[in-house]
Amino acid sequence: MLLSIDWILFLEKLILIAIVIFASLGIALYTTFAERKVAAVLQDRPGPNRAGPFGLFQPFADGLKLIMKEEIIPNTSNKVLFVLGPFLAMTAALMTSAVIPWSSDVHLFGRVIPLQIADVNIGILYIFAVVSLGVYGIMIGGWASNNKFSLMAALRGASQAISYELAMGLSLIALLMTTGTLQLGEIVKQQMEPGHWWNIVYQPLGFLIFIICAFAECNRTPFDLPEAENELNFGYHQEYSSMKLGFYLFSEYVNMFISSVVMATLYFGGYDVPFLNESLLSPNVAAILGVVALLIKVVIFIFIFMWVRWTIPRFRYDQLMNLGWKSLVPLALANMLITGALILWMGK
């Protein structure tokens, strides 16, 4: 045989990738709807309720509207990069999901199928690398638009992302000191062990820093300076229209979903169902319960994202930088030192 490849494994992973990507997109689609509904509840109004029962078809109507709009590419812009920008933003948003353990193994057709695309040795670093690549979409889009407002917003976005990555990395180091592994599957399994609490118990301060940085990395309010309407008109995607704009807006929601999954996995037990010993159940039932548990945790996090957006006003730019460099980085360093000292003292 010319190609000696394990085709079944190849097929299995391909199907898993397709499921994960479509699920991410579908959840992001309905997150846009949920965002408008949550905003409506917080502002005491009904929200979108015309398209379909309870307005459930609203995301499709929005999507159709975006696709149907005229595609405008400004004459002076760098055309290749102008098209590449939204593509990169979307790719970076979707790539993160490759290392996330969605649930325990499934037994199907006599095969044990892990519900994780790649359980690499360096899972957390992989997520970190992909997050740091997310900057390119914003920078290239903002620059290729050849618009001063867009460029300004792109530079803001990039410097914000770089600043908050630092604190995020430092808070993760403290977590790694307690887990002793970078493998996400292993981290979840540790949290599932009887007698072992979720990591949030051991790393409350680290989690706080991590969630603040996650808000900043997703460009969500109160850190949505790259798209501050009242100073920069619209931000880095000002010149975009039609589905390219849709990709930018949509990648933000995908990012929100993925960062919620990461937070649930790292700090809240991943697919662990609390107060339940999964090893007593049959493996397939446990796997399904695990996916449901993970998704419930994710929905709670997404709700928190929205809740914060509609209650806290935006920071000023210098406040943002001060918070990042002068509060979060020293706090994360202190957290790291305390964690190290405690591990040494407890003798674990």
Place this chain on the structure above:
Amino acid sequence: MNAIQILFWFLSALALVSALMVLLSKNPVHSVLWLVGVFFAISGHYILLNAQFIAIVNLIVYAGAIMVLFLFVIMLMNLNKDTEPQKNIWMKLAGAISAGCFLMILVSLIRQAPELQAKTAMMKEGSIGLISNLGKALFSTYVVPFEISSILFLSAMVGAVVIGKKD
């Protein structure tokens, strides 16, 4: 051909084409983006050698941080096709010839080096590139050079802050 060979040839082609495009593209922003492509291809090679840590750190540090700084500088100075200095043809020729000579010397050196005779790369096996082994090596055998280099970085950082400070 098995999957590793296919990946090896694909990544090698990607690396070479991207590296050529870094040199050939007129627009500096395009050059930076092709360079990011080169880093991705090289990281792929590292993964084939089962050096996962180096692969991902290569992406974080070079693609994620240094290249973003390059982009910052290019965008803020608004460099483009028109501002790129045009060297005359003799300069280009001289550069190409000397670089070619250097490449030849490098290749012949590597081919003759006694350390590399009759050795093959460990594909998909070998565990020294995994993070726990690398960490143990760095913090036991090589702890002094490791700490010295970290102090070097710290001093560079402090220096940059001092220079950048307005007074």
